[in-house]
Amino acid sequence: MSFKKVSVIGLGYIGLPTAAVIASRGIEVVGVDVNQHAVDTINDGDIHIVEPDLDIIVRGVVTTGNLRATTIPEPADAFMVAVPTPFKHSDNGSHEPNLDYIQAASNAIAPVLEKGNLVILESTSPVGATEKMAEWLAQARPDLTFPQQKGDAADIKVAHCPERVLPGYVLQELVSNDRVIGGMSNACSERAAELYKTFVRGECVITNARTAEMAKLTENSFRDVNIAFANELSVICDKLKINVWELIKLSNRHPRVNILSPGPGVGGHCIAVDPWFIVDSCPDEAKLIQQARITNDAKPYYVLKMIKEAADQFKKPVIACLGLSFKADIDDLRESPALQIVESLAESGVGKVIAVEPNIHELPESLIVRDIEICSLAAALERANVVAVLVDHKSFRLIDKAIYANKVVIDSRGIVG
Numbered sequence: 001m002s003f004k005k006v007s008v009i010g011l012g013y014i015g016l017p018t019a020a021v022i023a024s025r026g027i028e029v030v031g032v033d034v035n036q037h038a039v040d041t042i043n044d045g046d047i048h049i050v051e052p053d054l055d056i057i058v059r060g061v062v063t064t065g066n067l068r069a070t071t072i073p074e075p076a077d078a079f080m081v082a083v084p085t086p087f088k089h090s091d092n093g094s095h096e097p098n099l100d101y102i103q104a105a106s107n108a109i110a111p112v113l114e115k116g117n118l119v120i121l122e123s124t125s126p127v128g129a130t131e132k133m134a135e136w137l138a139q140a141r142p143d144l145t146f147p148q149q150k151g152d153a154a155d156i157k158v159a160h161c162p163e164r165v166l167p168g169y170v171l172q173e174l175v176s177n178d179r180v181i182g183g184m185s186n187a188c189s190e191r192a193a194e195l196y197k198t199f200v201r202g203e204c205v206i207t208n209a210r211t212a213e214m215a216k217l218t219e220n221s222f223r224d225v226n227i228a229f230a231n232e233l234s235v236i237c238d239k240l241k242i243n244v245w246e247l248i249k250l251s252n253r254h255p256r257v258n259i260l261s262p263g264p265g266v267g268g269h270c271i272a273v274d275p276w277f278i279v280d281s282c283p284d285e286a287k288l289i290q291q292a293r294i295t296n297d298a299k300p301y302y303v304l305k306m307i308k309e310a311a312d313q314f315k316k317p318v319i320a321c322l323g324l325s326f327k328a329d330i331d332d333l334r335e336s337p338a339l340q341i342v343e344s345l346a347e348s349g350v351g352k353v354i355a356v357e358p359n360i361h362e363l364p365e366s367l368i369v370r371d372i373e374i375c376s377l378a379a380a381l382e383r384a385n386v387v388a389v390l391v392d393h394k395s396f397r398l399i400d401k402a403i404y405a406n407k408v409v410i411d412s413r414g415i416v417g
């Protein structure tokens with residue numbers, strides 16, 4: 001009962017590395033994506049996303065013929081769905097998850113499903129999404145049985161196995177992290193574990209689909225709540241004239257205390273999103289989780305206010321903003337608080353805004369239209385009266401502190417000291 005052919009639906013930040021790693025184990029992998037450009041790029045042995053070493057592995061498996069991409073699903077032994085789960089658009093500030101991509105993927109693979117197939121949902125999803133996916137599949141294929149009808153004896157096995165890899169370390173973490181395998185029945189879990197064991201060195205721990213969904217949301221909410229605690233402390237410390245970084249270092253010397261780092265806010269497409277899936281399911285109960293989101297979302301406005309107050313001390317302020325990405329040493333600008341701060345600063349007209357971002361080579365459109373200049377670190381530091389440290393990139397950590405002597409520094413990452 002080994003897997004001869006695996007299909008990965010959605011070839012983005014998670015799907016493509018997963019497809020490539022499975023293909024590197026000698027299994028035939030067919031990647032499916034609605035984006036023709038992504039499909040063509042992969043079939044040329046190239047990649048359309050940024051992730052260290054992914055280009056090398058994709059080129060290798062495309063060359064050997066173990067990985068190929070297409071826009072049209074075809075029969076396989078297992079299907080892994082790795083499509084986005086954004087919010088529904090709303091004007092009332094609600095954060096209802098949008099399962100349209102999962103539904104579209106279900107409808108796309110349903111016609112090619114065969115008895116004995118395994119379907120895995122990898123996308124981070126609200127509790128109940130795997131059951132919904134199985135319902136959509138069952139509606140499209142009344143000739144087959146699914147776990148919600150037949151349990152272990154169903155024709156098709158369905159499981160949720162959430163991705164948990166850290167951007168920038170995806171290839172290592174795909175293999176070394178433990179996996180949570182949430183089948184809709186025991187037989188579903190066991191079959192899914194068999195697949196993951198072909199490429200995962202970590203442990204494959206079995207549970208049910210709803211617990212697996214909640215486990216993923218819990219992990220990211222745990223981090224969000226802990227970052228909110230650090231961010232709240234930083235605002236309290238400013239008011240009480242205490243250095244928050246020193247305070248956290250001292251507190252973390254306690255054997256059971258491990259406070260995370262304050263920052264300009266929480267970015268990326270995971271931690272700033274997933275906790276809302278819990279809040280949306282249980283709005284009256286998830287009070288702390290919701291407050292953490294509000295606290296972290298407020299932090300960019302606080303940092304912005306501090307930069308503006310610093311700039312107001314100068315007649316013609318030049319403000320150097322160090323960093324645009326959502327965290328250190330990556331090029332990803334998605335939901336970046338640093339980018340949000342730089343855009344708002346330019347809009348406020350408080351002074352000349354220049355940005356430094358060593359990991360990107362083209363300014364995003366939102367900065368071009370706001371007349372923001374991007375320049376080298378040395379040139380920015382030379383011209384600035386105010387320096388706002390927004391990302392803790394390695395090159396910023398190495399800056400000689402003497403350079404800041406006659407400038408006002410707003411250090412949201414605690415690297416200036």
Ligand code: SAJ
Binds near residue numbers: 260265270271327
């Ligand atoms: N941040 C802080 N202070 C900290 C740590 C992080 O302000 O002490 C900020 C970062 O600067 C960034 C944001 O939080 O803006 C998120 O960064 P991150 O490194 O905490 O997480 P992500 O979004 O890159 O990846 C997370 C990971 N989840 C956990 O660590 C629990 C990853 O394992 C998940 O696979 C990923 O979300 C995902 O796809 O869900």
